[in-house]
Amino acid sequence: AQSVTQPDIHITVSEGASLELRCNYSYGATPYLFWYVQSPGQGLQLLLKYFSGDTLVQGIKGFEAEFKRSQSSFNLRKPSVHWSDAAEYFCAVGANYGQNFVFGPGTRLSVLP
Amino acid sequence: DAGVIQSPRHEVTEMGQEVTLRCKPISGHNSLFWYRQTMMRGLELLIYFNNNVPIDDSGMPEDRFSAKMPNASFSTLKIQPSEPRDSAVYFCASRRRDRGQMNTEAFFGQGTRLTVV
Numbered sequence: 001a002q003s004v005t006q007p008d009i010h011i012t013v014s015e016g017a018s019l020e021l022r023c024n025y026s027y028g029a030t031p032y033l034f035w036y037v038q039s040p041g042q043g044l045q046l047l048l049k050y051f052s053g054d055t056l057v058q059g060i061k062g063f064e065a066e067f068k069r070s071q072s073s074f075n076l077r078k079p080s081v082h083w084s085d086a087a088e089y090f091c092a093v094g095a096n097y098g099q100n101f102v103f104g105p106g107t108r109l110s111v112l113p
Numbered sequence: 114d115a116g117v118i119q120s121p122r123h124e125v126t127e128m129g130q131e132v133t134l135r136c137k138p139i140s141g142h143n144s145l146f147w148y149r150q151t152m153m154r155g156l157e158l159l160i161y162f163n164n165n166v167p168i169d170d171s172g173m174p175e176d177r178f179s180a181k182m183p184n185a186s187f188s189t190l191k192i193q194p195s196e197p198r199d200s201a202v203y204f205c206a207s208r209r210r211d212r213g214q215m216n217t218e219a220f221f222g223q224g225t226r227l228t229v230v
Contacts, residue, residue: 034218043204043221101219104155
């Protein structure tokens, strides 16, 4: 069975600073990886996904993530954070041809003005 | 498409009452998921359906919880009787799963915030 860890429960960065949110997964085969964002009182919105091919994937809102098989990681990055990026971020892994998604515990991002 | 639609958005009920949460998935999607989100336990998968058939309900907390999907465009999650510890945000999500195709992302509804007093 697949699993996901997000080591950072809460991260605070200043507006304009760079950001990296960590995600590590455990799965025996090729994983399908996702990052979702949840603003307060809202549902989850997909930021980006990795299925195959280029290990650096671009998403919405200026986010990108890099898949590193050797490290079982799929870290999310943004070069310059905006105050509107303050939210909860979830990493998820889906099994090949599977029917389920497993979500990490989430990382809450706070942005200082 | 309007996306995944959940109703009600907010529900306050008294302990012991029956609660029914509703979900309309995106048209054409054939997998549906119910999640529960709390501060303590994060996002938990309760049950998921494929082509209206329940595939895995191992996440359903106990017999007080039940879910149905009578057709491709509607699902319900029922709690009877409700208890204060059931207070949480309940999300419904759907996705299109095609045989032999790579995995696709799930689309989430706005959630139902349930408060049991």
